[in-house]
């Protein structure tokens with residue numbers, strides 16, 4: 001029998017327990033040897049190799065940096081504790097307004113230790129997140145669910161579709177490279193205020209403020225390994241182009257525009273710069289409406305259809 005489940009805000013002291021929860025979800029650990037995946041023990045892997053299995057939560061060193069960012073920015077990492085052991089973690093962000101979601105809580109990650117699933121711990125974490133969002137004046141709580149977890153969220157009341165999102169890979173092999181120094185370039189906004197009224201195009205699985213906030217967090221591991229470029233252009237397009245982990249020729253696009261009519265221009269700028277940086281494809285997560293109106297016409301492939309779910313807080 002298990003003891004009672006306690007949900008509380010995490011602190012840096014919880015890092016070991018949190019890493020243990022996320023690592024429990026990994027069935028086998030690998031490292032690359034001469035381009036081939038070789039099964040290894042966790043202890044044999046470098047911090048970078050551990051990260052490649054699922055991000056900063058895979059090692060205490062990187063998880064401590066991540067948790068520190070979440071806490072310093074007044075967001076809510078929550079842990080579930082049973083018999084003094086951390087058995088689950090959820091990270092809740094409080095976001096600024098958006099037409100549909102209003103002021104909202106966003107569940108960014110949620111993981112229950114593999115040996116403790118289906119015992120009500122995920123539900124208890126989400127219920128606490130909803131309570132905190134309500135205390136912070138939020139009108140809704142939203143999540144971009146892993147496709148395997150949609151049934152779980154529907155069961156616990158996050159059952160309305162906020163957005164349908166297309167994960168698209170633009171083929172830029174034939175795009176003409178564009179050197180950014182030919183453009184009127186400024187720094188990417190270090191302050192959210194400038195972007196608040198702009199249109200957020202990608203990644204539409206989260207809201208503008210949260211995408212901006214997380215884009216400001218630097219991890220030494222990513223800086224060392226991944227090529228990236230960020231800027232504000234002509235004072236009307238803000239973009240980040242970032243190499244995808246493990247895909248040297250592909251990049252992700254983060255995109256904000258001042259006016260909806262600028263989208264074609266912004267996409268062409270982004271594709272040209274990505275090509276100049278040496279990428280052959282550019283991935284974005286855009287709402288289905290934007291995809292149908294403006295993205296479908298470019299040479300592309302659809303990688304996945306996603307939904308963002310939400311519930312209203314009474």
Ligand SMILES: CC(C)(COP(=O)(O)OP(=O)(O)OC[C@H]1O[C@@H](n2cnc3c(N)ncnc32)[C@H](O)[C@@H]1OP(=O)(O)O)[C@@H](O)C(=O)NCCC(=O)NCCS
Pocket residue numbers: 025109110111112113116117118119120121122123124143144145146148149150151152155156
């Ligand atoms: C998804 C996850 C968080 C659920 O946590 P959990 O503690 O096992 O869930 P709970 O026991 O609180 O389940 C609550 C209800 O949802 C149901 N449920 C749980 N997982 C489900 C799933 N994957 N699909 C459908 N229903 C599910 C449970 O049966 C329970 O229903 P009941 O109230 O009728 O008994 C957990 O399985 C997990 O960590 N998965 C891997 C990571 C992941 O997918 N996270 C979500 C990323 S957005």
